[in-house]
Amino acid sequence: MSGTPKTALTIAGSDSGGGAGIQADLRTFFACGVHGMTAITAVTVQNSLGVQGFTEIPPDVVTAQIRAVAEDMGVDAAKTGMLATAQIIEAVAETLDEVHIGRSFDVPFVVDPVAASMTGDPLLRDEALEAIRTQLFPRATLVTPNLDEVRLLTGVEVTDRESQRRAADALLALGPQWALVKGGHLYTDPECVDLLSDGVQHIELPGPRYDTKHTHGGGDTLASAITASLAQDLGVPDAVAEGKRFIERSVADAYPLGAGVGPVSPFW
Ligand code: PLP
Numbered sequence: 001m002s003g004t005p006k007t008a009l010t011i012a013g014s015d016s017g018g019g020a021g022i023q024a025d026l027r028t029f030f031a032c033g034v035h036g037m038t039a040i041t042a043v044t045v046q047n048s049l050g051v052q053g054f055t056e057i058p059p060d061v062v063t064a065q066i067r068a069v070a071e072d073m074g075v076d077a078a079k080t081g082m083l084a085t086a087q088i089i090e091a092v093a094e095t096l097d098e099v100h101i102g103r104s105f106d107v108p109f110v111v112d113p114v115a116a117s118m119t120g121d122p123l124l125r126d127e128a129l130e131a132i133r134t135q136l137f138p139r140a141t142l143v144t145p146n147l148d149e150v151r152l153l154t155g156v157e158v159t160d161r162e163s164q165r166r167a168a169d170a171l172l173a174l175g176p177q178w179a180l181v182k183g184g185h186l187y188t189d190p191e192c193v194d195l196l197s198d199g200v201q202h203i204e205l206p207g208p209r210y211d212t213k214h215t216h217g218g219g220d221t222l223a224s225a226i227t228a229s230l231a232q233d234l235g236v237p238d239a240v241a242e243g244k245r246f247i248e249r250s251v252a253d254a255y256p257l258g259a260g261v262g263p264v265s266p267f268w
Pocket residue numbers: 012013014015020021022044081082114116117118119123215216217218219220
């Protein structure tokens with residue numbers, strides 16, 4: 001490539017297995033043609049069988065990473081993944097205001113409200129959900145919860161298209177500009193239909209459901225691909241459509257690795 005690429009920042013946790021978290025975010029940023037930067041919030045110990053534990057990074061070290069890259073290199077779009085604790089979330093929110101990242105500064109900010117791994121292991125301390133609702137959602141350009149996260153954050157149980165729309169409304173009431181309610185975990189639906197809404201537009205994004213259990217890192221990969229498109233000046237509906245194309249190919253080519261759940265694929 002010639003010239004300076006756009007930049008994207010991920011504020012998230014490390015996955016020692018390389019399938020999700022910071023590792024998924026960085027390779028997605030690379031594949032989508034933006035320069036990736038990181039503020040690491042936690043170090044997880046995990047493999048294909050699950051998360052054995054994690055240690056969080058002190059909040060002042062998380063925010064120092066954000067400040068260091070924002071003040072020198074500039075951030076065209078940012079996303080959050082695993083944030084681990086309420087203290088980290090509060091410190092991140094304050095720092096984003098300081099460096100002018102978020103919907104009110106016209107620098108796109110995607111919140112993927114990671115609560116647990118698909119193996120069911122918690123990645124967020126219980127008291128931190130309220131901090132996600134009150135500190136991050138009002139600053140977000142877009143939030144991208146899966147159905148478990150929707151239930152934890154809003155109490156809405158999504159079972160069909162109608163409840164998916166109610167979930168979008170409940171998420172938007174918490175303050176983000178757009179909500180993407182992902183339908184991938186609605187296993188009764190033969191398709192994966194995601195719903196994107198800003199309260200005015202309700203855009204259904206249908207896609208195929210692939211017959212694979214190897215989807216580790218899928219949520220992170222989708223949110224990162226959307227963030228990369230936002231960094232390259234696409235509007236939210238186009239960025240989400242691009243992200244959906246990216247994750248479909250990544251899931252179609254996902255591979256087994258280890259005895260448990262393998263990662264979505266960056267090789268295509
Ligand atoms: N580990 C880290 C650090 C993550 O950020 C995530 C997801 O966001 C996971 C694990 C879980 O990924 P999955 O639910 O795809 O297994």
